[in-house]
Amino acid sequence: MKFEINKVDNNARSGKIMLEHGVVNTPAFMPVGTSGTVKAMLTDTVKETGSEIILGNTYHLMLRPGMSVIEKAGGLNSFMNWEGPILTDSGGFQIMSLSKLCKISNDGVRFQSHIDGREFFLDSKLSMEIQNFIGSDIHMIFDQCIKYPSSYDDVKSAMELSLKWAESSKNSFFNKKGRGLFGIVQGGVDAQLRKISSKELIDISFDGYAIGGLAVGEGQELMLATLDCTLPYLPSDKPRYLMGVGTPQDIVESVTRGVDMFDCVMPTRAGRHGQAFTKNGKINIRNAKYAEDNRPLDEESDCEASNAYSRSYLHHLFKSKEILGAMLLSWSNISYYQHLMQDLRFAINEGNLVETVNNMYDNWIKKNNI
Amino acid sequence: MKFEINKVDNNARSGKIMLEHGVVNTPAFMPVGTSGTVKAMLTDTVKETGSEIILGNTYHLMLRPGMSVIEKAGGLNSFMNWEGPILTDSGGFQIMSLSKLCKISNDGVRFQSHIDGREFFLDSKLSMEIQNFIGSDIHMIFDQCIKYPSSYDDVKSAMELSLKWAESSKNSFFNKKGRGLFGIVQGGVDAQLRKISSKELIDISFDGYAIGGLAVGEGQELMLATLDCTLPYLPSDKPRYLMGVGTPQDIVESVTRGVDMFDCVMPTRAGRHGQAFTKNGKINIRNAKYAEDNRPLDEESDCEASNAYSRSYLHHLFKSKEILGAMLLSWSNISYYQHLMQDLRFAINEGNLVETVNNMYDNWIKKNNI
Numbered sequence: 205m206k207f208e209i210n211k212v213d214n215n216a217r218s219g220k221i222m223l224e225h226g227v228v229n230t231p232a233f234m235p236v237g238t239s240g241t242v243k244a245m246l247t248d249t250v251k252e253t254g255s256e257i258i259l260g261n262t263y264h265l266m267l268r269p270g271m272s273v274i275e276k277a278g279g280l281n282s283f284m285n286w287e288g289p290i291l292t293d294s295g296g297f298q299i300m301s302l303s304k305l306c307k308i309s310n311d312g313v314r315f316q317s318h319i320d321g322r323e324f325f326l327d328s329k330l331s332m333e334i335q336n337f338i339g340s341d342i343h344m345i346f347d348q349c350i351k352y353p354s355s356y357d358d359v360k361s362a363m364e365l366s367l368k369w370a371e372s373s374k375n376s377f378f379n380k381k382g383r384g385l386f387g388i389v390q391g392g393v394d395a396q397l398r399k400i401s402s403k404e405l406i407d408i409s410f411d412g413y414a415i416g417g418l419a420v421g422e423g424q425e426l427m428l429a430t431l432d433c434t435l436p437y438l439p440s441d442k443p444r445y446l447m448g449v450g451t452p453q454d455i456v457e458s459v460t461r462g463v464d465m466f467d468c469v470m471p472t473r474a475g476r477h478g479q480a481f482t483k484n485g486k487i488n489i490r491n492a493k494y495a496e497d498n499r500p501l502d503e504e505s506d507c508e509a510s511n512a513y514s515r516s517y518l519h520h521l522f523k524s525k526e527i528l529g530a531m532l533l534s535w536s537n538i539s540y541y542q543h544l545m546q547d548l549r550f551a552i553n554e555g556n557l558v559e560t561v562n563n564m565y566d567n568w569i570k571k572n573n574i
Numbered sequence: 575m576k577f578e579i580n581k582v583d584n585n586a587r588s589g590k591i592m593l594e595h596g597v598v599n600t601p602a603f604m605p606v607g608t609s610g611t612v613k614a615m616l617t618d619t620v621k622e623t624g625s626e627i628i629l630g631n632t633y634h635l636m637l638r639p640g641m642s643v644i645e646k647a648g649g650l651n652s653f654m655n656w657e658g659p660i661l662t663d664s665g666g667f668q669i670m671s672l673s674k675l676c677k678i679s680n681d682g683v684r685f686q687s688h689i690d691g692r693e694f695f696l697d698s699k700l701s702m703e704i705q706n707f708i709g710s711d712i713h714m715i716f717d718q719c720i721k722y723p724s725s726y727d728d729v730k731s732a733m734e735l736s737l738k739w740a741e742s743s744k745n746s747f748f749n750k751k752g753r754g755l756f757g758i759v760q761g762g763v764d765a766q767l768r769k770i771s772s773k774e775l776i777d778i779s780f781d782g783y784a785i786g787g788l789a790v791g792e793g794q795e796l797m798l799a800t801l802d803c804t805l806p807y808l809p810s811d812k813p814r815y816l817m818g819v820g821t822p823q824d825i826v827e828s829v830t831r832g833v834d835m836f837d838c839v840m841p842t843r844a845g846r847h848g849q850a851f852t853k854n855g856k857i858n859i860r861n862a863k864y865a866e867d868n869r870p871l872d873e874e875s876d877c878e879a880s881n882a883y884s885r886s887y888l889h890h891l892f893k894s895k896e897i898l899g900a901m902l903l904s905w906s907n908i909s910y911y912q913h914l915m916q917d918l919r920f921a922i923n924e925g926n927l928v929e930t931v932n933n934m935y936d937n938w939i940k941k942n943n944i
Contacts, residue, residue: 239894240887241891241898243898495639498647516647527901531897
């Protein structure tokens, strides 16, 4: 894979990643397609929102439908009918957060499926094999993502184990044209550990660097502080990916600091629960005040889900537990996130990111809860 | 409203109904949009399948969101973002099948909402008012739909009460250009009662005639027998609508006998439960044999849901309880039903309905459960 930087505005940058299945403009937001589907959305609709890359979860896909099915389908792209780039995580994070009876050793992780209790073993080698079967454009190294808070010693040893696995992941990586392997910086919220992790990963050398182990309960302030003491160590000519983040504000703050890629379930999960993101703030569509509000979520949006359905109708759909409610708000939210990324890219290209961000904050604060 | 017959092939006919919101080619299948949404489908997608008219349920809409909301939205078309014709039932059937503590008198029905137990009263006058607020193209008279089986006396008195309400419905009907009011023939499976009901309704005179009180558990044979002793009494120059029917075979048999309109939750309800209709028979996509079947549901279909997603993927979506599964199978099933109607209309226009129907049966039987 190739990464080109287009413009730099203070610490922020705009650019593009050239991948096997297409080009991704950065800063980029990747909708999460956990089990081979961006929940409640057609892939055509995902594409229509301006999404250029989606994320697939190795842990979920290895358990169900299983690798044999994905392999026979010719990879995840054809299985789920998505033509664009895909990034897959390594499975590490989900094993540790979702599975049962998870036993970590230097060799890898033995765990039981959260679906049916079947026992599985995953290590860096197998994670690379699975990501190769999936056929994703960007593979992530196998790492140990530790819960927050944990003791210094635990954070340190998880970071060190992740470095070993980073090396063995690289050795097992099935490389091909347009494909990349990203390292993952660990080290909790400890500046020194983050520095060590960054430097050691750079020594191994990857196509991009992710910041893992954040957005796990430490709060925005500590997350941004950890970013501030990690990003300076990451090479400026490689993409930087903040995993599992976040709210629109998290993204704006991180882009300002120089992050290029994001993924988060927030827009789709919030959408399924009646939370809509709009340029004027967040809306809980189940709120009674929307029962007779005939305005759309955002009449200026070019997204049909945001401009063609009234809040009153959306309120009704959620009150009635209609699937269409989840469909429309997931769509509208992903569209909102992609417009946000587009605005940020535009601002960086124009050299006025600070002004743009200040205007965004004004809107969010002044018009909050319209 | 106007109704024109295009061709007649034995008892079957093709034609068109000219309504306020558009033209409906008959024989027509109306997807059911119970609560202001054809479940798990965008209205654009509903339209794309060739659906020209949908059904809305007065009972559901009067309870939630309530008439004030629909009225303020300017009617159901704008509320749910559907531009085409809508037929609304009168509320009678759902009150009697869904509500709690339903008390029927000559004046109307007092009942408790199945949602929250609130008490409501509905009569022919109010049903007409509500259908006027909804702004549907075809209104149905308020009737008493009796459960099957019931005693002769009960069936007879329900039929007689329905005739009274048919008359008062007509008196309260808010007519306008492109709008029609349909009578509903009742009388259970009794030929004599059906005959009386038909003749009396014709004396009152309606824009179309529905056959109600069927597909309520009597079985296909008795349903078709009842059709056979009802249809000859209905005027040939008015649309005939068989309510709540049915399976593809029910529809084929009824079209052959001269029915012009149908509605049924089957394609969307079955779709949400993993049942797919295809031209080669019915598929239960949850069946293990589809786990690695990379063929689409129907590669010759022009519907994306039927031709662009593998059975293996659809199987996975249902096993994983993903919303996209319900979305795709509902879409594919409605598309299947509309192709069936298109084929029937074409066959009638070509004068070879019998041959076409025989071929359909051959496919369904020979290739059943592919």
